[in-house]
Amino acid sequence: MRALYFGTYDREYPRNAQVISALRGAGVEVLERHAGVWEGQRHNWQAGAAAAARVAVAEARLLRRDRREFDVVLVGYPGHLDLAAARRTAAGRPVVFNPLVSLFDTLVTDRGRFEAGSVPARFLRALDAHAFRGASLVVADTDAHADYLAGLARLPRERVAVCFVGAEDRLFAPGWTPPESFTALFVGKLIPLHGIETVLEAARLAPELEFVVVGSGQLEGRLERRAPNVRWRPWVAYDELPALLHTAGCALGIFGSTDKAARVIPNKVFQALACGTPVITGDTPAARELLEDGTTALLVPPGDAPALAAAVRALASDPALARRIGDGGRAAYESHASEAVLGRRWRSLLERVAA
16 A cells, blocks of 8 residues: 655654654555645744745645555645645545644634634634545544544544554653652643643642653743742753653643643653653543553543642652553553554555545
């Protein structure tokens, strides 16, 4: 099978790199038709007029005819604006969309960039629906998210499939051991979905423990009033993350109480599971699709700082528990989210739609 990975997708973003790597590992020949827009843009959706100009140039390039042979076109993230060019390139062959997110859900419901009902909000909702309906198949990252995307675009549920995000096996591999000095590691964009306020409050409630926050974004101003036991690193190189995970006491997932937070499992949770690092994250419908509290992770109510502080203390005071959680999380990853598992899943989806 040949798949054409298509669009203005961000080559640096894990979801795209993982899908391409997993497909190739599953024996799919992956060709690429890429027009770069988002690489190096740390805050993609704030880009404004400059990004609009880059998108226009990129879409013109994508409209050029591709004479290579392929069975299916796979539009990568972010690719909401790429569906028209993808369908033209497909020339009747199926188009699969790997959107990762709804733009309306991300920018309106979750991040609050625009008010619901405003002109920009209505435009983003229409853009979502148009993009999802333009694909033969949409692939979401969880069942909870798939239900939402199907409802948003008024699509039959069978036109939205599910494949976990996973992690890149070339980087994220087992290697965690209980550290001599315990730290609770939080990695991610500082956006409402991640619940950084809950993490910072948990740190205040557990002053004897060290918390490390790696990331920047919309809510980074909250860190100006952080407790003394919180260290902040605005950025680290992507290939440094495995070493941080291998030496942390535990990895913190997401704790936001937004609707979107309940529907997703972020990259960083899969990356920590792949490393065998004990994970603490919000107890949500999405998390329950993969994780079991007390066995493969510690799950706490979203937005509940005291519960998060108690969970971190539990792992810090009981290395045997931390080891069991880390080993259980790694086992869950191998069974449900490794590149080998996801490669077979992605290949089956492409073969189904191509048939």
